[in-house]
Amino acid sequence: MGTKTWNGSQSEVFETPANWTPSNGANNNEPEAGDDLVFDNTSNVNCVLGSNSDYTTATLGNITIASTYDGKLQTTNTVVINIGGALTINRADCLKFDGTNTVNFTGDPASVGIATYDGAGTAYTKALVSFGADTSVWNTGRGNTAFIFPSHSFSMVDGVYPKFTFTGTLKAKKIYSDASRTEFNNYGSVDIGDMNANDVNSSSYDIYDYSKEFLFEGTLTAIGDTFRFGHTTARFKTLKSSSNGKIDFPVTGSSLFLDSTTKNFYAQYHKLVIETNDIIDNYWLIPAGLTIECNELVIKDGGRIYGEVGVDVKAATIKCVKRPTIRGDWNFRQIADGVYETIGAISNTPVYHGGTGLQTIPVGAILYGNGNGTISVLNPGSNGQVLKLVSGVPSWENA
Secondary structure (H helix, E strand, O other): OOEEEEOOOOOOEOOOHHHEEEOOOOOOOOOOOOOEEEEOOOOOOOEEEOOOOOEEOOOEOOEEEOOOOOOOEEEOOEEEEEEOOOEEEOOOOOEEEOOEEEEEEOOOHHHHOEEEEOOOOOEEEEEOEEEOOOOOOEEEOHHHEEEEEOOOEEEOOOEEOOEEEEOOEEEOOOOEOOOOOOOOOOOOOEEEOOEEEOEEEOOOOOHHHHHOEEEEOOOEEEOOOEEEOOOOEEEEOOOOOOOOOEEEOOOOOOOOOOOOOOOOOEEEOOEEEEOOOOOOOOEEEEOOOOEEEEOEEEEOOOOEEEEOOOOOOEOOEEEEOOOOEEOOEOOEEEEEOOEEEEOOOEOOOOHHHOOOOOOOOOOOOEEEOEOEOOOEEEOOOOOOEEEEEEOOEEEEEEO
16 A cells, blocks of 8 residues: 555556656555545546446545646546545645546544534545635536445535445534634535435534525435524525425434335424526425424525415424514414414314324324334224224224
8 A cells, every 4th residue: 555646658548657656666556455545737638437348446535636736636437436535635626527537535524534623623524625725626527427425424525525424424514624713625515416414413512603505506315304404594496306396304303214114204404595496397395284494584586486285285384483584485473473284274283293293183093103204094993893903003893
């Protein structure tokens, strides 16, 4: 294992051994498992992966693109990059990913990640990606690329990310590069494409968290049971798609986001921003009977969020400490100070607020739990039947 520096002396092809300079003076050779890769002012030639054939690397160490590198890291065909360390990119417009790309971060952030600090100057959960540029690192290919993270806790440096998958816990918190609160860059938000996620959580709240923003620009598939943003800001933009219509919003109790095992899903927002839609016909939908709770709600011009409506449909509810800023569109009416319900729907109290989520209960029925979801109802059985559990669900059976 060593450090290989891109010199591009022979061609733009990643796989050409002579295009790399080892740090130990050995013969030039293609990067091997565990090697750290550096792109700097040694060469301004583009580096292309997959130009000869589909290419899957061995697991590399750290990859660093310095601010002095004027070329581009480029892909063609199908490319898988396995990074056992961290990815550091300090130059904008340097990724030209023309193939279908997967970047697997295989290391434990606690041991190989980039150090981060909270507003109090205390070491915080590490990051696996660091952006030093104030604008996007992508030239092309953001939509064709997926970053896959391991089952660990990690934090995110501001910048533009592609599709994003993780099975651990994302820490929603303002982070800095040192104990003196030095910013990694001046970009101002974490922008995420499609996200297939596990838990999002926050801890050790401080006043600096209020300036941290997360912008979700694509599809959301939350497979954990917590989507909590602490004191940070969560911004949502309906995905760019040729299909138009409703998109379910991640709100506590949502059946779309419920953990398949616990049947629970908890969302927590401080400041919630509904961004201008990419397609005018798309809109966010709060399912019937569910409640968004936040300290501040902003619906920007062109943003749309609605509560579900229909005959005898339970109202969706928004509870907001500050008076909402509505420049776009919604379908809510104020029913009390800070409480808003879907116009034309029926009020109800969901399970997580101590209610049943039901408008009526049949005479003699038995109620049983369903996580965050509406309490399930077992209607009365017939004379002589007994109550049994069948695959964990109560039912009436003949004696």
